[in-house]
Amino acid sequence: MVDYSPALMTDMYEYTMLDACMKDGTANRKCVFEVFTRHLPAGRRYGVLAGTGRILDALERFHLDDEDLRFLADRKVVSPQTIKWLENFRFSGSIKGYREGEMFFPNSPVLQIEGTFGECTLLETLVLSILNYDSAVASAASRMVTAAKDRPCMDMGxxxxxxxxxxxxxxxxxxxxxxxxxxxxxxxxxxxxxxxxxxxxxxxxxxxxxxxxxxxxxxxxxxxxxxxxxxxxxxxxxxxxxxxxxxxxxxxxxxxxxxxxxxxxxxxxxxxxxxxxxxxxxxxxxxxxxxxxxxxxxxxxxxxxxxxxxxGAPTCAMVYKLTEREGADGAMAPVMKKSKDKATVPGRKLAYRSYEYGLADAEHVVSGSEDKLASFQPKDEWKDLLVPYVDHGQIDAQWQGHDAIMRAHDYRAKALAELPITAQSLMKGDPVISTEVSVL
Amino acid sequence: MVDYSPALMTDMYEYTMLDACMKDGTANRKCVFEVFTRHLPAGRRYGVLAGTGRILDALERFHLDDEDLRFLADRKVVSPQTIKWLENFRFSGSIKGYREGEMFFPNSPVLQIEGTFGECTLLETLVLSILNYDSAVASAASRMVTAAKDRPCMDMGxxxxxxxxxxxxxxxxxxxxxxxxxxxxxxxxxxxxxxxxxxxxxxxxxxxxxxxxxxxxxxxxxxxxxxxxxxxxxxxxxxxxxxxxxxxxxxxxxxxxxxxxxxxxxxxxxxxxxxxxxxxxxxxxxxxxxxxxxxxxxxxxxxxxxxxxxxGAPTCAMVYKLTEREGADGAMAPVMKKSKDKATVPGRKLAYRSYEYGLADAEHVVSGSEDKLASFQPKDEWKDLLVPYVDHGQIDAQWQGHDAIMRAHDYRAKALAELPITAQSLMKGDPVISTEVSVL
The missing domain is CATH 3.20.20.70 (Aldolase class I)
Incomplete structure (x- = not known):
């Protein structure tokens, strides 16, 4: 059997950023991070989210043993103060996101991670590795299964x-x-x-x-x-x-x-x-x-x-971006980077899919102040795309293990059937529904 | 730190084939398996072999614990007789192959595994997973490093x-x-x-x-x-x-x-x-x-x-093929499959690279009876491409760990410099030298 912690399956800068923020106090600022992709692979009509259950598994395994801590200390990746903090590290934040097997599109907020800057930062690389690869495979699989109609497809890869x-x-x-x-x-x-x-x-x-x-x-x-x-x-x-x-x-x-x-x-x-x-x-x-x-x-x-x-699309180009954080005054404030072609939409997001005659016609991503989000009323026929995975460190186990995978398997078929039938075409084209981003 | 055995990181049929061969006696037949690719990714001039050191690491970790054995027994993947054999499994064969950092071409026998059918079969999937992915990355890296000239390239992927x-x-x-x-x-x-x-x-x-x-x-x-x-x-x-x-x-x-x-x-x-x-x-x-x-x-x-x-080429299309095996009479005999477009060259191979004016001009893959191979005399200026990694179960540790990686790093630069300079071009084209396969 396998036994390991994913704590060091990460880019070094997650730890050096943590360390700098421990020293200046910002490591404890409350933050909202969001995972999304800016575009689907060329010609693809939709993506299929996969990997979230593995993220939950990884959270359970995430701890640093003596050897890991010694490595970080010897290499001077972090300071003794941060080593001490890491000794008892356990993610205490909350995670919401799309269901496994759910369709996603450009700018779909497939995962939201809320917690302190320090704890959310440590998860970045790992979360992206899992979602980028697993969703790439699930998205390809879904197209193959559609092409195969009722004939079973088996993984031999x-x-x-x-x-x-x-x-x-x-x-x-x-x-x-x-x-x-x-x-x-x-x-x-x-x-x-x-x-x-x-x-x-x-x-x-x-x-x-x-x-x-x-x-x-x-x-x-x-x-x-x-x-x-x-x-x-x-x-x-x-x-x-x-x-x-x-x-x-x-x-x-x-x-x-x-x-x-x-x-x-x-x-x-x-x-x-x-x-x-x-x-x-x-x-x-x-x-x-x-x-x-x-x-x-x-x-x-x-x-x-x-x-x-x-x-042909071995990764999903998903990114993990800070969208809101506590300021010096203790109030949550939306933030965004302005990098050319890579600017982000500030603020925490709600996400819904709207339907007409039982068929999806748009993805709605809604951002705004926490007050406005709290009082936002989606239309009756909109599907809320965000489900709670982790609540203040408590993992909801219904999303882990065999049964969760089989539910995701069934869910994919259902969610795909609710998209315009063009989604099932192998013809290259634009995403089959558009993502409407609005700021309240 | 990480602790795991790669014993089940494999396709089920490796175990079911082992089981069938345990029952009919062929599991103990001496075999020679060979890893090679039939073609480089379209337009690529050469490949760079990587991963062999990781195969040696995996061999050291390869064992089945009680939980693994119970899984195989409960699922009836193998019979009780085979479970008993697996309890003490340890690879006792021999492995030769190209060095890490060495260039490879279509039909280069980058790894040769000799042992009983049973023990060699259990390694197939794992060996291919490692070589296919690692060599894909090393091959891409080498092109980037050439394009970067003296500027360092860093992995952030x-x-x-x-x-x-x-x-x-x-x-x-x-x-x-x-x-x-x-x-x-x-x-x-x-x-x-x-x-x-x-x-x-x-x-x-x-x-x-x-x-x-x-x-x-x-x-x-x-x-x-x-x-x-x-x-x-x-x-x-x-x-x-x-x-x-x-x-x-x-x-x-x-x-x-x-x-x-x-x-x-x-x-x-x-x-x-x-x-x-x-x-x-x-x-x-x-x-x-x-x-x-x-x-x-x-x-x-x-x-x-x-x-x-x-x-653009996330795998190398390497395959693991039986080329020679002991017959009912105890004598080694070359074997080949004849599948359309996927036929194999029978027999164990020797592999050399020839040079003219210090530049490689061909890869020579020589096959034949064990007698003829034993007496084969390569030309003086030919480089023997096969180094011994494992001798009857004994791993040569010089190919593992940090120093081996850095030697491979240096070796790649040297081996690339010995290829015609076309290899360093990003222009699409044929492999920069051809592989001459001969049967003695």
Whole structure:
């Protein structure tokens, strides 16, 4: 099993800023930080938020042990005063945000972190790492699942991304609509359905393909999926049904013209009486390849590289920005940076999605003084997009673990169905609804 | 600190194949597996290998604890016989491969794993995850470093990739020629130089930019780097020098037209007497943006998104293939799959690079029977590309830890300088040398 703290999975400047603010007193100022992206990847219609549950897991693990503190002290990253503060560090602030599986758009405030400057700053890098990667994978997964229609998509991408990212990708792919993963650690940690077939080396290590198939069926039963493209596919399918009989669970094709091969293999299986034997295809699939296979007799898709690398968009460009903070007078004041092309909208935000005839027609991001926000009345049919995750340090456990992932999986399908159908198109274009930012 | 085993960071089928082969006896067959890529990312001239040292670290950590074994048993991933074998699992095979920092090309056998089928199979997913991601980052880093010429490049990308991938990316970026990283855990684990400036929120949480600069200098000294684009850059530079004096270490610009702004800021700093104050630029830099800044008075580059996502190529498409195995007669026999477009070259490989006038002109991959390989005589000027990493389970520790990373860092520069200079061009094209595969 795994045991670690994410406390140092962060940019050094989070700690040096904390230290400077400890010295001048601003570390204790109340703050509101906001996570959002300025734009979706080019041509994408929507994004799917994922990773929030992992942030909550990370908060629980977040502590500095003696070795970490010694490292920070020896390297003079922070001063002894800050070391002392860090010894008992525990996030005591509050977090709201979009649900996992919720759609997001440019300027959607997908996460809001409220607390002291010191404690919120320490979370910046970690929060962004998690949301940027997980949401990139979930967003790609969602497009693939749409292209696959009712056929299940399975994550087989672990080998094409960092070994820990693979675990996060498996989880995010399920949030994004996938049905299972090849990754065992993801299955162990999150209770996800683990799936698998066999590799070419399994056939090659045996003296014949027949021996290999017999061995796999002896170990895993007739419902297993046999890999049939190590040598000659037609011969392999023949052998597979000879060995397993018509009850053979499935075959996998991993090379060549997948549509044409699936058609040939389907006809061959049917002729052999194996009419219920499923066909799984793999081989650098992405949402476009899956869409192109719609008319082919394929039963499920194993997706690798393009899933775990976000299908051309391996990150979401999410940023973590201070939008409001306590001033010297103790009053909360909105703040904004004015950097060219990167200016921020000041103030804490409310976020709603409005609907017409049951279809979303806009994202409403509302900012203003705390007084005005408190008395703001959204329209009846608006959906409040912000749910509470952490209340003064208390994590709401309903957003963690297996059940939360499966609820997010279901929620994504529902939320996507409520968007204009253009969202389900693979045609490049603008975000399918616009984000209206207003200041009260 | 971190403590974990990577034993379940793998696709389930590695364990189910092991189990089937335990039952039929082939798990004990001696095997040779090979890692290679069939192609470089489109237009790339070379790749830079990284991650091998992390594979050795992972081998040391690789064990299954009671919880892992119970998981595999409860889920019926493997049978009780295999659980027993896994209880004491320790890789007892041998590994050779390219050095970290070495250039690789299509079909370069960057890693060779020899051992029983069972033990080699369990490593497949993990080995590929590490090499595919780390080499993607190192390959991108190397192009950026070339574009930056003598100016240092620093990794600031952790927030744009998975939080663990961030640590691997920091390490791989240094193998690829970077000088340091913002990532604290990478600094702690690998002794890498940690660097950092400040974020916009640091300026915003203070009552004025001047207060923020004073605070940072009080905490970190005048040699620190101040972020000057939160409000108005010209005003910020004025304030920065007022506060720190001409000894100010540096300023960072994170938005706008970086070349034009660097020029203005340089002139302003010089006019204020701060002639030694360095200018760092950041903001979605990639190798092309860095090349475009060659004539601008920039002193260092902070690179984020495009580094940790491989600058358009977030994985290397490396595969792990069985090339030779013991047969029923106990003799080693080359094997190959014949899948369309994915056939493999059978047999264990030797690998050399040949030179003419001190410049590499080809990669030579030599295969054949063990007898013929044993008596093969490379030409005098050929470089043997395979170094021994693990000998019958014994890891050669010289390839692990900080010193190994810095040697790889130096080695990359040397190996790149020995390639035709076209390799250093950002123009898209074919691999700069070709790989000649021959069978003895």
């Amino acid at each position: 672990g080998r094409r991304t960092n070994e820990w990212a693979a675990v996060a990708a498996a989880r995010a792919s399920v949030v994004g609509g996938f049905q299972g993963t090849a990754n065992l650690l993801a299955s162990q940690l999150y209770g996800l359905k683990a799936i698998g077939t066999a590799a070419h080396c399994f056939t090659l290590v045996h003296d014949s393909e027949k021996n290999a198939f017999e061995s796999q069926i002896a170990a895993l039963g007739k419902n297993t999926t046999l890999l049939v493209d190590t040598y000659n596919i037609e011969q392999a399918v023949q052998t597979a049904v000879e060995v397993a009989g018509p009850e053979l669970g499935g075959v996998r094709i991993d090379s060549g013209d997948l549509a044409a091969l699936a058609q040939r293999v389907r006809n061959q299986l049917d002729a052999l009486g194996a009419t219920n034997t499923r066909i799984t295809v793999t081989n650098d699939l992405d949402e476009y390849a899956i869409a192109a296979l719609q008319t082919a007799p394929v039963d499920s898709y194993g997706v690798g590289t393009m899933l775990v690398t976000g299908s | 952790g927030r744009r990739t998975n939080e663990w991938a961030a640590v691997a990316a920091a390490r791989a970026s240094v193998v690829g020629g970077f000088q340091g990283t913002a990532n604290l855990l990478a600094s702690q684990l690998y002794g890498l130089k940690a660097i950092g400036t400040a974020a916009h929120c640091f300026t915003l949480v203070h009552d004025s930019e001047k207060n923020a600069f004073e605070s940072q200098i009080a905490a970190l000294g005048k040699n620190t780097t101040l972020l000057v684009d939160t409000y108005n850059i010209e005003q910020a530079v004025q304030t920065a020098v007022e506060v720190a004096g001409p000894e100010l270490g540096g300023v960072r610009i994170d938005s706008g037209d970086l070349a034009a702004l660097a020029q203005r800021v340089r002139n302003q700093l010089d006019a204020l007497g701060a002639t030694n104050t360095r200018i760092t630029v950041t903001n979605d830099l990639d190798e092309y943006a860095i090349a475009a800044l060659q004539t601008a008075p920039v002193d260092s580059y902070g690179v984020g998104t495009m580094l940790v996502t491989g600058s």
